[in-house]
Amino acid sequence: MESLLNNIARYIQLEDDEKEYFLSLVGEKKVRRKQLLLQEGEVCHHSIFVKSGCLRGYTLDKNGDEHVISFATAGWWIADMYSLITRKPGQLFIESSTEAHLQLLTREHQEKLFEQIPKFERFFRILTENSLVATQQRIIDNLSLGARERYLEFIRKYPSLKDELPQKHIASYIGVTPEFFSKMMRSLPE
Amino acid sequence: MESLLNNIARYIQLEDDEKEYFLSLVGEKKVRRKQLLLQEGEVCHHSIFVKSGCLRGYTLDKNGDEHVISFATAGWWIADMYSLITRKPGQLFIESSTEAHLQLLTREHQEKLFEQIPKFERFFRILTENSLVATQQRIIDNLSLGARERYLEFIRKYPSLKDELPQKHIASYIGVTPEFFSKMMRSLPE
DNA sequence: CGTCTATTTGAATGTACTCAAAAGCGGTGG
DNA sequence: CCACCGCTTTTGAGTACATTCAAATAGACG
Numbered sequence: 515m516e517s518l519l520n521n522i523a524r525y526i527q528l529e530d531d532e533k534e535y536f537l538s539l540v541g542e543k544k545v546r547r548k549q550l551l552l553q554e555g556e557v558c559h560h561s562i563f564v565k566s567g568c569l570r571g572y573t574l575d576k577n578g579d580e581h582v583i584s585f586a587t588a589g590w591w592i593a594d595m596y597s598l599i600t601r602k603p604g605q606l607f608i609e610s611s612t613e614a615h616l617q618l619l620t621r622e623h624q625e626k627l628f629e630q631i632p633k634f635e636r637f638f639r640i641l642t643e644n645s646l647v648a649t650q651q652r653i654i655d656n657l658s659l660g661a662r663e664r665y666l667e668f669i670r671k672y673p674s675l676k677d678e679l680p681q682k683h684i685a686s687y688i689g690v691t692p693e694f695f696s697k698m699m700r701s702l703p704e
Numbered sequence: 705m706e707s708l709l710n711n712i713a714r715y716i717q718l719e720d721d722e723k724e725y726f727l728s729l730v731g732e733k734k735v736r737r738k739q740l741l742l743q744e745g746e747v748c749h750h751s752i753f754v755k756s757g758c759l760r761g762y763t764l765d766k767n768g769d770e771h772v773i774s775f776a777t778a779g780w781w782i783a784d785m786y787s788l789i790t791r792k793p794g795q796l797f798i799e800s801s802t803e804a805h806l807q808l809l810t811r812e813h814q815e816k817l818f819e820q821i822p823k824f825e826r827f828f829r830i831l832t833e834n835s836l837v838a839t840q841q842r843i844i845d846n847l848s849l850g851a852r853e854r855y856l857e858f859i860r861k862y863p864s865l866k867d868e869l870p871q872k873h874i875a876s877y878i879g880v881t882p883e884f885f886s887k888m889m890r891s892l893p894e
Numbered sequence: 895c896g897t898c899t900a901t902t903t904g905a906a907t908g909t910a911c912t913c914a915a916a917a918g919c920g921g922t923g924g
Numbered sequence: 925c926c927a928c929c930g931c932t933t934t935t936g937a938g939t940a941c942a943t944t945c946a947a948a949t950a951g952a953c954g
Contacts, residue, residue, distance in 0.1 A: 870900065872900070
């Protein structure tokens with residue numbers, strides 16, 4: 515359970531009235547397991563902050579196979595960035611993997627924040643920079659490592675998720691089929 | 705040949721004195737082909753804007769094989785974002801693929817800009833958002849598409865680079881060996 | 895022209911996928 | 925509380941896509 519204000523306080527300092535104003539723009543939402551929050555073809559209007567629980571973002575390819583693009587656990591943000599910033603329909607699905615407590619910020623409100631409290635421009639710049647670094651590292655891993663090593667990298671980065679998610683979602687995240695993932699696990703100790 | 709001020713003017717409007725101040729923080733550099741601008745293990749101090757020519761960023765894996773992470777042609781920025789923002793040694797090499805005309809902005813100066821002209825905070829937020837979208841799309845492509853389709857995607861996105869770069873760099877970018885790339889080309893018309 | 899690097903080609907190999915079927919597991923209702 | 929249903933995981937056999945290694949050819953640059 516990570517609070518949104520704590521998350522923000524890591525990077526910028528807000529006055530009490532700013533905090534209040536910010537929270538007035540944020541919506542709360544609780545969802546149960548396997549609830550769909552965004553579908554391919556929809557415009558993504560919100561950045562979602564995960565207070566507790568876990569969401570996952572994925573696409574469907576032309577064969578109907580899922581590809582997990584990202585997990586968001588407590589303290590993380592998730593959205594279809596493409597759709598959010600272009601305001602065009604995106605290709606991402608976002609679904610809860612567990613029951614979850616969320617906070618939502620519309621792009622519209624976000625841009626209002628940028629105008630009215632420039633510190634938020636900084637906050638989201640930093641957030642986006644960090645996200646970019648993580649995403650680029652994943653590309654490096656995908657190009658340089660075999661499936662086994664990508665899995666080890668995954669459990670290093672998300673140790674808690676290993677036991678909380680169905681294997682097939684982890685398999686999809688590292689880019690292998692569930693069948694191959696299962697065989698790979700057999701050959702890994704523990 | 706894309707000027708840096710034009711690049712900025714796409715997203716924010718600067719006063720004349722702000723432009724002048726900005727340019728006073730920017731360094732110029734001309735490089736010939738195959739010049740190394742950043743090496744693994746070094747701290748990356750600059751964001752590099754490519755005025756003309758083409759740079760490429762790559763890593764070396766434990767077998768010594770190159771993996772091209774990004775190309776930057778005229779009008780694009782490139783840096784080892786991880787190293788730039790953490791100020792720790794990175795794993796990226798940056799090298800010129802052609803002779804190139806560059807403009808350099810140190811992270812230090814960039815942060816000075818953020819303080820003194822908050823519009824730059826916005827500019828780089830937007831730049832980083834766009835970069836994140838492109839990077840995520842590449843992950844989606846890597847997970848969803850076969851090598852042939854990734855190549856077609858590449859020439860759609862970088863039509864000009866197809867004929868200007870050695871095949872092995874394109875092969876590396878899309879994530880296949882030069883040998884396989886060659887065989888794949890044989891089976892593609894033209 | 896000669897040297898160095900990039901590209902092509904071929905054969906053998908490997909890593910991961912497909913398809914099909916069985917086994918396991920969790921939730922739900924009788 | 926047990927039985928059943930649906931979904932996930934496992935297993936195996938056959939296959940496909942891409943790699944490795946080695947050698948020949950082509951191109952670029954001094």
